[in-house]
Amino acid sequence: MNLTRRVFVRWSALTSAALAVARRSVGAQAKPAAQQPGALKWLDVPSLLPIASVVLPAELGAGRVERAAIEFSRWIANYREGEELLHPYGSEQISTTGPSPATKWAEQVRALHESAVAKDPQRKPFANQTLRDRTAIVADALASVQFAARVPSPIAAPHVALALLAHFLDSPDATNLAYNKEINAKQCRPLADSSKEPVTLRKALNGGRA
Structure with missing residues (x-):
């Protein structure tokens, strides 16, 4: 069988997926209980x-x-313990808990x-x-x-x-209370709401009513 570009790409994808599964399996076995x-x-x-x-x-x-x-x-x-943490933007250093x-x-x-x-x-x-x-x-x-x-x-x-x-x-709750705004830090806002200023917390708690 000729090793065409299409076959090579398919093999590479399958191999990468298999290695990823294997790494997760080994990691799951090595990690202790919570x-x-x-x-x-x-x-x-x-x-x-x-x-x-x-x-x-x-x-x-x-x-x-x-x-x-x-x-x-x-x-x-x-x-x-030992869980991988998100590394800082622009850094290749990986740290763990x-x-x-x-x-x-x-x-x-x-x-x-x-x-x-x-x-x-x-x-x-x-x-x-x-x-x-x-x-x-x-x-x-x-x-x-x-x-x-x-x-x-x-x-x-x-x-x-x-x-x-x-x-x-x-916590997001503490941030909201500190600013009296429904900021909900560490949570993803819908793209459509990204340009909107967070509403006052009292209004948010009352369903938008002051």
Whole structure:
């Protein structure tokens, strides 16, 4: 059979597809599970919500605070070490995600719970204590943590309380609230809307009514 240009192109396409599938298969086998068994025991929403209500602004309201805790819990549960990251524009350097802090953060949540029980005469768990008492417990825990004045990236936060705050501040919801506009950062807008200025958040929430 003559190796015509058409046959060569077809073979090249099939070979590239086969290699891509093989790479994905090998990568899938080599990558560990999202988190180690038991690492998420203290990183569920009921455990995180009492901390979120301490570190997030009260002006958000209970609904947004709960949503922030849900999104944080989902994010860390799905975090995988060694995943390829998008490289900067114009750069050929490829970087990957670092080790998961889930185990460390889970230990910190457990420590908050144990500290709350130990300090309370009625031995009430952390979640059942008042906002004032929970705030004091979190403040005591953060007093021994070294961190810069600037909010770190969520994954680099040295304490779970800071991670919750950083994760929310990095969210589209936080950007919308800061500017009072429906900006929806990190989300693709339809091309037809690219020239339109984002609407006021209050109007957006009320279906366009002021």
